[in-house]
Amino acid sequence: MPAMVSVDAWMPEHRHGMNYKASVTALGGGRFRAQGLLFHMPGRWELVFEARGERLAHSLRLE
Ligand SMILES: [Cu+2]
Known part of the structure; x- marks a missing residue:
């Protein structure tokens, strides 16, 4: 179980990210809470999670 994820x-x-950096808090038991994800425009966003040097991307479309 990773101690922390980002x-x-x-x-x-569009080749741009968010205007603010999200923060992640470890809740214990392998759970984490991310706060401050501000999607400032509609379109396709890709969420990128990193833990122990591994990356997982998830695509979503905001309208
Ligand atoms: Cu954009």
């Missing part, structure tokens, strides 16, 4: 988001088509 989360970031960007818009691949």
Whole structure:
């Protein structure tokens, strides 16, 4: 179980990220709470999670 994960988001088509950095708090038991993810425009965003040097990306579309 990773001690900490990080989360970031960007818009691949626009080549920009968020205007603010998200923070992650470890809740214990392998759970984490991310706060401060501010998606400032509609379109396709990619959420990128990192833990122990591994990356997991998840795509979502905001309208
Ligand atoms: Cu954009």
